Amino acid sequence: MNVAIINGQVVPVDGDPIDGGAVLIRDGKIAAVGRDVEVPSGVRVVDAAGRWVLPGFVEAHGHLGVHEESEGWAGQDTNEMTDPNGARLRALDAINPADLGFADALSGGVTTAVIKPGSGNPIGGQTVAVKCWGRTVEEMLVREPVSVKSALGENPKRVYGDQKKLPSTRQGVAAVIRDALMKAQDYKAKRAAAAAEGKPFDRDGTLEVLVRVLDGELPWCQHTHRADDIATALRLADEFGYRLVINHGTEGHLLADVLAARNIPVIIGPLFTSRSKVELRHRSLRNPGILARAGVQLAITTDHPVVPIHFLVHQATLAVKEGLDPEVALRSITVNPARIMGIDDRVGALRPGLDGDVVVWSGDPLDIMSRALQVFVSGREVYTYADGEGVVADPYYRESQGA
Structure with missing residues (x-):
């Protein structure tokens, strides 16, 4: 070596x-x-x-190994859609290193990927950064956990609306997140009091993770497309004081000045998709350039397998064609995603x-x-x-x- x-x-x-x-x-x-x-x-x-x-390129938001290539139901472990609050869930525990997507990643120059749970739950779980080659996740590991995944908008309201349970609306999705974080605040206070008094304390895996978010240890990776959902993400971050990272940010360009002023990074993409739902009606290859020119720290994602991961660099190329500075384009798939996800001391x-x-x-x-x-x-x-x-x-x- x-x-x-x-x-x-x-x-x-x-x-x-x-x-x-x-x-x-x-x-x-x-x-x-x-x-x-x-x-x-x-x-x-x-x-x-x-x-x-x-x-090597860095994919800041993908589902390699948890949404496997050519495996159908057997290799689909992206969403545990039975509990709206999945903070205790770990993408780490569902990654199959033998997924063909890892080989595809290497062919496109991608050597590191942040693997995230899907967006079916208001709180999806913990993310992990791995190298794209190895026998076991432990051997591939860069850092774990890296962040906590959360989702606003169409996906969680559709999932639980179909089940006729909370949350079936945007207000319900925000309420689930708010309730969970309030419980985490109370849990943190009770835990501290028990420690001060030397009393035993029953741990809760879900709330332990959310306390780490409240303490600023883990950033909050917020799946959000529409501008109004991005505004909700900012509102919740203000209320609870956590470190917010916008994921997807399809309409982030409409709030580019707000995001730049607040130093909120955006992991934008996927960019090679049809407008398959209402949230994506303003999807455009011009949007990365608009965000970057406003001063937003930018990373580009494939959201693999939504866009095959080896096309990461091609998304950057076509964003350049539509106005993104070439130097910023390269940074958006290397040092920027590494810094946004807190692994720039490694890659x-x-x-x-x-x-x-x-x-x-x-x-x-x-x-x-x-x-x-x-x-x-x-x-x-x-x-x-x-x-x-x-x-x-x-x-x-x-x-x-x-x-």
């Missing part, structure tokens, strides 16, 4: 591009980035002359100390004709494109990988 990638057009993302640069990875971590990097003896050398070298850029997740591209990745040729995760080459075919290294067979 020691490798030097030399002579490439190195794009650190959070620094200036380096023509003829090199990236040195030692023990799975980036050790050096620059033009005059000394390559120790015994290190594997990859000549990237004429090619571009970038950090998202080419910087000494970060994980050795590096992708060698045939050219500018924003060029639709460019390909990911070699993908390294923690310094290990896990995907190779050659002779018209991409091959993912088998994570269950390590001898050939130097493990």
Whole structure:
């Protein structure tokens, strides 16, 4: 897992591009980035002359492994739609590393994904950040939990409206969230009092998680499309003081100045979809550019499998076509999602100390004709494109990988 990638057009993302640069990875971590990097003896050398070298892309909102490819009911573990408050649920416990989506991710240069429960519940559960290659979730783990998923709008009201139970309206969805957070406030106070008096206290898995949200430890990833639902998300965040991250934000451009002034990040997308429901009537590839120009910190998502995850970079490309700055586009699939989700100490850029997740591209990745040729995760080459075919290294067979 020691490798030097030399002579490439190195794009650190959070620094200036380096023509003829090199990236040195030692023990799975980036050790050096620059033009005059000394390559120790015994290190594997990859000549990237004429090619571009970038950090692995970061998908900030996907369902890899919990909504599996080609598995139907058997591989559908995205939503536990039997309890409107699923804060105790963990996406971690439902991920299948053998999901074909992980191989697709690598072919598109995506090396890290934040896996989230679906949007069927007002409070869906805990999210997790993983690498896109490995045998077990523990082996793939970057950080857990990363945030708590919540949903406003059509999805939860449809799910529970069909069951003839709360919540079946937008006011009901907001009430479920508000009630849960009020209970968490009370629980926190009672827990503190019991600790001060040295008394035993019955723990509650759901409320323990929500206390972490109230304490600012875990951000609140709010599924919301319509502008009025985004306003509700802001209202609830004001009431309870948690860290809000807008997910999807289809009509976020209508409130771009408000979001920018409040420093609320937006994970926008998916962008390659039809307007399949009322909430999506203003979906447009122009919207990322509007948000970015207003000063909103932006990440782009596929919401895999809604859009296949290897099309993440293509969404960025077409957003550039519709007005998004190219530099911001690259940041929106690398360092921005990493920072928004609190994993930028591990991934998202080419910087000494970060994980050795590096992708060698045939050219500018924003060029639709460019390909990911070699993908390294923690310094290990896990995907190779050659002779018209991409091959993912088998994570269950390590001898050939130097493990």
